Amino acid sequence: MPAKFNPGKIVATQKVVEKIKTDPNFASFVNHSLQRHLAGDWGxxxxxxxxENEFSLKNNLRLLSAYKKANTKIWxxxxxxxxxxxxxxxxxY
Structure with missing residues (x-):
């Protein structure tokens, strides 16, 4: 999926980073979710x-996506x- 916008610097909170390091399934979920976000699939x-995200995309406003897998949710x-x-x-948040 091609990106619809430039994400700038991609960062994660310490809790997300710790879980990525210890849980390969979560790391895959985060990577897939990021690809969806960049493609304009807001989850x-x-x-x-x-x-609102479509409006924000066209008008250079903040974008927010939410993704769930089992009992885990990320923004x-x-x-x-x-x-x-x-x-x-x-x-x-």
Whole structure:
């Protein structure tokens, strides 16, 4: 899937990084989710939030995606200026 925008610097919170290091399935989930985010597949958001992301994509505003696998959920946020994309657990926001 081709990227629809430049993610800037890709970073993750310490908790996400620790889980990536110890859980290969989670690492694969994060990688796949990031690819979906960059392609404009906003994941497990309601239709209203997906529409907001489409507006934000066209108007250089912040982008938020949410992805779930089993009991694990992550958010991926790209800043409005496209300087950085952060991967985090929702409870870390």
């Amino acid at each position: 497990d958001l309601c239709q209203e939030d997906k529409k 991926i946020i790209t800043e409005a200026d496209r300087s950085a994309t952060t991967i985090l657990f929702p409870e870390e």
